[in-house]
Structures are given as structure tokens and as C-alpha cells.
Amino acid sequence: xxxxxxxxxxxxxxxxxxIPLLPKKKRFLFGFVSVMFGLLFILSILSYLNVIxxxxxxxxxxxxxxxxxxxxxxxxLIALLVxxxxxxxxxxxxYSFSDIQHELKEHQxxxxxxxxxxxxxxxxxxxxxNDIFNTYVFMEILSIVSTAIISIKxxxxxxxxxxxxxxxxxxxxxxxxMGLAFLYMVTGQLNMDSMSLVISNVWTLYPTNLVLAIGFxxxxxxxxSAMFPLHIWLPDAHSSAPSPSSAxxxxxxxxxxxxxxxxVIYRIFGIEIIASLRIDxxxxxxxxxxxxxxxxxxxxxxxxxxxxxxxxVAQIGYIFLGIGLLTPLGLAAGLxxxxxxxxxxxALFLSAGSIIFSTNKRKLIDLDGIGFKMxxxxxxFSIAALGMIGIPGISGFMSKxxxxxxxxxxxxxxxxxxxxxSSFLNAIYYMPILISSFLKEDVLVKNTLQKDPLPLTMIIPxxxxxxxxxxxxxxxxxxxxxxxxxxxxxx
Amino acid sequence: xxxxxxxxxxxxxxxALFIIGLYTVLTHNNVLKKVIGINIMETSVFLFFVSIGMIxxxxxxxxxxxxxxxxxxxxxxxxxxxxxxxVAVSITAYSISLIIQLYREFGTLDLDKMLENKEEQx
Numbered sequence: 119x120x121x122x123x124x125x126x127x128x129x130x131x132x133x134x135x136x137i138p139l140l141p142k143k144k145r146f147l148f149g150f151v152s153v154m155f156g157l158l159f160i161l162s163i164l165s166y167l168n169v170i171x172x173x174x175x176x177x178x179x180x181x182x183x184x185x186x187x188x189x190x191x192x193x194x195l196i197a198l199l200v201x202x203x204x205x206x207x208x209x210x211x212x213y214s215f216s217d218i219q220h221e222l223k224e225h226q227x228x229x230x231x232x233x234x235x236x237x238x239x240x241x242x243x244x245x246x247x248n249d250i251f252n253t254y255v256f257m258e259i260l261s262i263v264s265t266a267i268i269s270i271k272x273x274x275x276x277x278x279x280x281x282x283x284x285x286x287x288x289x290x291x292x293x294x295x296m297g298l299a300f301l302y303m304v305t306g307q308l309n310m311d312s313m314s315l316v317i318s319n320v321w322t323l324y325p326t327n328l329v330l331a332i333g334f335x336x337x338x339x340x341x342x343s344a345m346f347p348l349h350i351w352l353p354d355a356h357s358s359a360p361s362p363s364s365a366x367x368x369x370x371x372x373x374x375x376x377x378x379x380x381x382v383i384y385r386i387f388g389i390e391i392i393a394s395l396r397i398d399x400x401x402x403x404x405x406x407x408x409x410x411x412x413x414x415x416x417x418x419x420x421x422x423x424x425x426x427x428x429x430x431v432a433q434i435g436y437i438f439l440g441i442g443l444l445t446p447l448g449l450a451a452g453l454x455x456x457x458x459x460x461x462x463x464x465a466l467f468l469s470a471g472s473i474i475f476s477t478n479k480r481k482l483i484d485l486d487g488i489g490f491k492m493x494x495x496x497x498x499f500s501i502a503a504l505g506m507i508g509i510p511g512i513s514g515f516m517s518k519x520x521x522x523x524x525x526x527x528x529x530x531x532x533x534x535x536x537x538x539x540s541s542f543l544n545a546i547y548y549m550p551i552l553i554s555s556f557l558k559e560d561v562l563v564k565n566t567l568q569k570d571p572l573p574l575t576m577i578i579p580x581x582x583x584x585x586x587x588x589x590x591x592x593x594x595x596x597x598x599x600x601x602x603x604x605x606x607x608x609x
Numbered sequence: 610x611x612x613x614x615x616x617x618x619x620x621x622x623x624x625a626l627f628i629i630g631l632y633t634v635l636t637h638n639n640v641l642k643k644v645i646g647i648n649i650m651e652t653s654v655f656l657f658f659v660s661i662g663m664i665x666x667x668x669x670x671x672x673x674x675x676x677x678x679x680x681x682x683x684x685x686x687x688x689x690x691x692x693x694x695x696v697a698v699s700i701t702a703y704s705i706s707l708i709i710q711l712y713r714e715f716g717t718l719d720l721d722k723m724l725e726n727k728e729e730q731x
Contacts, residue, residue, distance in 0.1 A: 251689055258696040262703055269707060274714040275727055281707045285634060285643055288700050292650045295693060296627065299658045302686070 122165035123177055123190050126200060127243045129158055134235035137228055144227065148215050151231045155208045158238070162197075162204040169197040170600075174607065176248070184248075184309055191248035191310075195453065195604030198597070199245050199377065202457060203370055206464060207238060209579040213468055214362035216573045220475050221271055221360040230270055230360075237263045237366065241374050250298060250386070251308045253378055257294070261287040261342065264371050267363040268355055279354035286351045290341035297334030300327050301386075314386050321391050328387075329395055335382055336397065343375035345438060346408030349431045353415075356430065357423035361471025364423060368430050368467060369460040376437055376456065380449070384608040389444045401442030406536045408435030413543035421480050422470045425547060426463065429506060432540060433459045439533060440521055446609060447524035450601045454520050457597050458505070458513035458590060465502035465583045469495045472580070476571045482551060489555035490565040495572070496555050498580045503548040505587055508541045513590040520598075619660040626653030638720045640711065644704050651697040655690050662686035 133154040140146050169175070174193040178184050211234065218230060240260040247253055265287070269280035302308070304324045305316040321328055337348075344352040356364050383392055392398055412432030419425040437459070440452025472495045473488060474480055489496040505512030518537060525534045559565050570577060590597060614621060626649055633646030662683035670681040708718070715723045 251692075255692060255696070258700070262699060266703070269710070272710075274711075274723075277707055277710045277714060278723055278727060281640065281704065281711060284700070284704050284707065285647065288647050288704075289631065289634060289650070291696075292627075292647070292654050295654045296657065299654065299661060299686075302658075303661050306683075308685075 119164075119168050119172075120175065120177060122161055122168065123192055123200075123246050124179075126158060126161050126165060126204070127239060127246060129154065129161065130235040130238040130242070134232050134239065137232045137235065140228070142225075142228070144224070147227055147231060151211060151234075152215075154235070155204070155211050158204045159201075159208050162201045165192070166197045166201045169194055170603075185307065185312055188252050189248040189309060190246040192246060193604050193607045194600050195607070196245050198600045198604075199456075200242055202460070203241055203245070203374075204238075206460060206583075207234075207366065207370065209582055210362050210365050210464060210468070213365075213471075213576050213579040214360075216576045217361050217471055217475055223272075226270060230267070233263050233267050233270065234366070237267065237371070241370060244374050244378060248310050249308055250301070250310055250313065253381075254291070254295060254298060257342070257375075257378070258291055260371065260374070261291060264367055265355075267366065268359040270363075271358070271360050273358070275354070275358045279351075279358045283351045283355040286341055286348075290338040292338075293334050293341070294338035297331045297336075297338060300331035300334065303327055304331070310381065310385050314388060317386065317391065318388060325395075328391065332382075332387060332392070332395065332397055336379070336400075339375050339379045339382070340404070343372050343379065344431055344434055346404050346411060346431065346435060349408070349412070349434075352431060353424050353427040356427035357421060361423075361467055361474065364427075364471070365464040365467040368427065369464040372430070372434060373437075373456050373460055376434070376441070376452075380441060380453075380608070383441065383444075384449065389609065393444055398442050398444050401438055402530075402533065405435045405438035405442055406533055408432060409439065409536055409540040410435075410543070413540050413547065417543065417547045419547075420482055422473070422482055422485070422551070423467070423480065425482070426466050426470060429466075429544070429547070430459075430463060432544070433463070433506070435540075436517065436521060436537070439537075440524060443524055443528050443530070445524060445528050446605050447520070447527050449608060450598065450605060451517060451520035451524045453601050454594065454597060455517035458517045458587070461583055461587045461590065462502040462505045462512075462514055465498050465580060465587060466506075468576075468580050468583065469499040469502070472570070472572055472576055475576070482554075485551060486554050486558040487560040487563065487565050491563075491568050492570045492572070493567060494570045494577055495580065498584045500552050500556075501584050502587060503552060505591065507544045507548055511588065511591050513587050513594070516591055516594040520594075619656065619663075623653045623657035623660070626650070626656065629653075640708050640718050640720055640723075643720075644701060644708070647704070648697070648701060651693070655693060655697075658686050658690050658693070 140150055169192055177190040179188045218227060222230060240256045244253055244256040265280040265284045269276050304327045305313045307313045307316060341348045356368050359367060409432050412428055412435060416425050416428035419428060437452045437455050440448045440455060501512060505514035508515045508518045522534055630646045630650030630653060633649060634643050637643055664680055664682045667680045667682035670684040712718060715726060
């Protein structure tokens with residue numbers, strides 16, 4: 119049972135090695151990939167149940183001391199995140215089998231799934247690891263692979279977007295490495311727990327080093343997770359990528375960097391040091407600016423995927439707002455929004471991808487009457503969009519409630535009004551899409567209810583994601599219980 | 610203050626290189642120069658990381674059992690930076706391959722001109 123985390127990390131790595139060796143037929147490739155993802159999902163369910171029943175545990179590689187070797191720390195939150203990542207990516211992968219036939223050439227399928235497997239490997243490794251340099255190595259793999267799944271579509275806008283993403287994310291990684299160097303100067307350790315032990319003893323002696331370290335690491339992770347003024351790579355990258363890649367990038371990859379930031383802030387430094395260095399004010403201000411300006415930029419967009427990408431900037435602001443409060447309630451709200459935003463945004467990107475798949479239309483003005491041509495797709499889109507606005511019964515509402523309660527408990531009512539403002543702005547850019555798709559009529563075709571012109575492999579993942587958005591909206595305790603179980607590891 | 614800085618010229622050099630690299634990446638329009646800027650930044654971080662493991666008059670960490678009072682330099686930063694160099698090489702290789710594709714598509718290496726022709730399809 120203790121070996122599950124290692125198996126979960128190694129399984130995608132070995133599948134990435136095997137995929138190029140498979141026979142060059144679609145059936146073999148798709149069968150192999152879905153079997154591997156199914157296996158990954160089952161393993162992560164077993165590992166999750168194991169952690170929930172027996173409590174968290176550490177896995178040390180090669181029987182070295184944790185100080186010398188590499189260590190995995192598996193707490194309930196990490197186990198839940200791993201389960202979530204593998205489950206959601208399983209659904210996106212099933213969707214992608216039909217969608218990539220529209221977006222890529224046939225000889226590229228094997229490359230694409232090879233990259234996706236490496237993406238899974240680096241994301242899961244980054245979640246599990248308790249060693250800061252190991253995190254950096256996984257981060258570099260992730261940043262190369264996530265640019266590669268954009269540039270795999272051979273179009274000029276894709277090359278341009280992935281080049282800009284690569285430059286900014288390399289600046290981010292180098293900034294993080296510089297921060298790690300400052301941190302290593304103070305601690306002489308790379309294990310997160312030993313680091314936090316040393317820092318809590320000596321932080322008054324080396325305040326300059328620690329300010330520089332947290333500043334460099336925060337800026338680096340802010341570039342990678344698109345905190346507001348550093349989000350400029352995100353709209354191009356997420357909107358030009360193939361739709362499954364957009365769903366991966368927007369709902370999972372960005373969140374993994376946020377989890378790393380949570381680990382750095384709460385586990386390595388600890389909230390007292392962060393509060394006394396006044397890092398939390400910086401995060402709160404940038405988060406609230408992101409919430410407002412992300413939505414304002416989204417209002418002006420004409421392309422549906424660019425609109426969704428800008429909306430991600432605003433929603434990431436909510437997550438950072440929760441994290442920046444430095445209270446258990448705030449962290450729980452931020453973590454809950456990680457889950458709910460990942461589900462809603464993948465539903466939005468997959469349904470937008472289905473619209474592009476069947477009609478080749480990306481412009482918002484072309485969407486008149488699309489709700490009658492593709493009812494299931496547009497119902498998925500509407501539920502997720504209403505969740506983003508914050509209609510009760512959908513998971514986005516619950517994350518806003520938790521965030522609001524955390525803000526009131528921490529006496530920051532000004533941010534509460536910003537959340538309300540941001541929700542209104544969300545309504546301003548999501549409602550026109552819903553209105554034009556269900557209430558307006560196309561010039562050429564009359565509104566008659568049709569069946570979605572989509573293969574079942576695209577409809578089923580969207581429906582499952584929508585149902586889970588509703589499920590978490592109605593029973594948020596499913597996730598909140600686990601988060602509350604995991605909070606003591608972060609304070 | 611100045612004495613402390615003179616004692617640690619390696620820090621000054623690393624920070625200067627970091628800023629030169631960052632300036633190159635952010636201000637030059639030529640995509641190849643951006644990649645060179647990234648490489649300068651990488652070098653600065655490597656210099657900084659390796660030099661914090663340095664101990665004055667320390668020896669290479671090859672342990673001799675019968676001599677006890679030798680000071681060794683810290684080998685861990687150098688080992689970590691080996692990994693960093695591998696990562697840096699792969700980023701450079703990937704970005705240069707992207708630049709080749711960009712040049713094929715646009716016929717220029719100027720990022721501003723590329724952004725102007727972004728929407729145009731052939």
C-alpha cells in the first residue's frame with residue numbers, strides 16, 4: 119500500500135516511454151492511453167482510501183535519510199488532489215480522442231499522448247514531493263511540456279504563443295531557482311520540513327535573505343500561475359492550444375503551481391514569518407486587482423476561448439485571495455475554489471471545443487441559436503458559466519460563500535465588495551453568450567431542437583463533469599471534509 | 610557595507626548578470642537575443658548557486674579517512690547545478706527549434722513584426 123504514490127508517478131513516465139514503440143495504428147494508441155489512465159485512476163482511488171483510513175505518511179526513496187534523499191509526503195489534501203487530477207484528466211483524455219482528430223494530423227497523435235503522459239508525470243510528482251529542488255526539476259519538465267502541447271498544432275499563432283509562454287516561464291523558473299539559492303544560503307537543507315525548522319529558528323538573523331528568497335519564489339510562481347500583472351502569456355497560450363490542451367492548462371497546470379506556492383508559504387515559511395514580512399498584503403492586492411481586471415479584459419473579447427482564458431485570470435484571483443488571508447478558513451476557501459474552478463473551467467473549455475469541433479465557429483457573434491443545434495453542449499456551458507457567476511446550487515457559488523465567510527471572519531469586508539463587483543462583471547460577459555445561444559435565432563436556420571452532432575466520447579465526459587459541478591455545488595462537504603482533515607499539516 | 614560587498618564579488622557578479630539577462634529578454638525584439646538573454650540569466654543563477662557552496666581554502670570533497678581536520682567545500686550545490694544545466698540546455702534546444710518554426714512561418718526574427726502578422730493565414 120505504501121508503494122502506491124511511486125507507482126502513480128512512474129506509471130505515466132513509463133507509458134510515455136512505451137507510446138513511441140506502439141504500432142502506428144489509432145486503435146492501439148487510444149486503447150493503450152485509456153487503459154493507462156484508467157489504471158492511474160484506480161491506483162489513485164486506492165491510494166486516497168489508504169490515506170483517509172490510515173492517515174498521512176512519508177515515502178523515502180532508497181532508504182536514505184529524509185535530509186539526504188528525496189521524500190514524498192502524502193497528506194489527505196495531496197491524495198485528494200492526485201485523485202482529482204487523475205480523474206479529471208481521464209475525462210479530458212476520453213474527450214480528446216475525437217477532438218484531436220479535428221485539430222492534429224494523424225502522425226502527431228502519438229507525440230501528443232507522449233507529451234500528455236509526461237505532463238501527468240510532472241504534475242503528480244510536483245504534488246507529492248516534499249523536496250524543494252525536486253519540485254524545481256518537475257516544474258521545469260512541466261513548463262517545457264506545457265509549451266509543447268500548445269505548439270503541437272502547427273499554426274503560426276500557436277508557435278508564437280508557445281514561444282512567449284516559454285520565455286516568460288523560463289524567466290519564472292530562473293527566478294524561482296534564484297530564490298531557492300537564497301533559501302539554501304540560510305538553511306543548507308532542501309527538504310521542506312527541515313527547511314521550515316531551520317527558518318523558524320534563525321529567521322530574525324537573516325531577514326534580508328528570507329525577504330529576497332520569498333520575493334523571488336513568489337514572483338516566479340506568480341508568472342507561472344498567472345497572477346494578475348504577470349498573466350500576459352495566458353490568453354494567447356490557452357486560447358490557441360488544442361481544446362483538450364486548453365482544458366489541461368487552464369484547469370490543472372496552473373493549479374499545480376498554486377499548490378506549490380501554498381506549500382512554500384504555509385509549510386516552508388509559516389504564516390507568522392509571511393505576515394511579519396507583509397507578503398500577504400502584496401498577494402491580497404494583486405489578487406483583487408486580478409479579480410477585477412481579468413473580468414474587465416474578458417468583457418471586450420470576441421473569441422470564445424480568449425474570453426474563457428481571461429476569465430481564468432479573474433478566477434485565479436479568487437484563489438490567491440483565499441491563500442493571501444493566511445487563515446485556515448481562507449486557505450480552505452482557496453483550496454475549494456481550486457477544485458470548483460478546475461471542474462467549471464474544464465467544462466467550459468470542453469464545450470467551447472465541441473462548438474469549434476462541429477461548427478468551426480470561434481467568434482461570439484456567430485453563436486446565435488447554437489443552443490438549439492447543440493443542446494447538451496450548451497447546457498454544459500450554461501451550467502458552468504452560471505457557476506462562474508455564482509448562482510446557488512453550482513460549485514462556484516459555494517466557493518464564493520466560503521471565501522466571503524473567510525473574509526468576514528478576518529475583517530476584510532472591502533474585499534467582499536470586490537468579490538460582488540467581480541461577480542457582476544462575470545455576469546456581464548457570460549450572460550450575452552447564454553442569451554444569444556438560447557434566445558436569438560440564426561439568420562439562415564430556424565431554431566429547431568436537434569441532437570448534438572458530436573460523437574459519444576465527447577458528450578459523456580462533458581456530462582460527467584457537469585454532474586460533478588452540480589454535485590459539489592449541492593454537497594460541498596465531500597471536498598470540504600477532506601480539506602479540513604488536511605489543514606493541520608499546513609498550520 | 611562596501612567592504613562586505615567587495616568580499617562577496619561573486620554575489621555582485623551574479624546579480625549584475627541576472628539583471629543584464631533580464632533586460633535583454635524583456636527589451637530586445639529579436640527572438641534569438643531573447644534566448645541569449647535567458648542563457649545569461651541561467652549562467653548568473655548557476656554562478657550564484659555554486660559560489661554559495663564555496664568555502665575559503667576548502668578542498669574538493671574526496672574523503673580521506675586518516676586525515677580528520679580538512680575543510681571540504683559543500684558539494685551539494687554543484688551537484689544540483691548539474692541538473693540545472695541539463696534543464697537549461699533542454700530549454701535552449703526547444704526554444705531554438707521553436708525559433709526555426711517561427712522563421713519558417715513569418716520569415717523574420719522580429720517579435721513585433723510577428724505580432725503584427727499574427728492573424729494572417731497563408
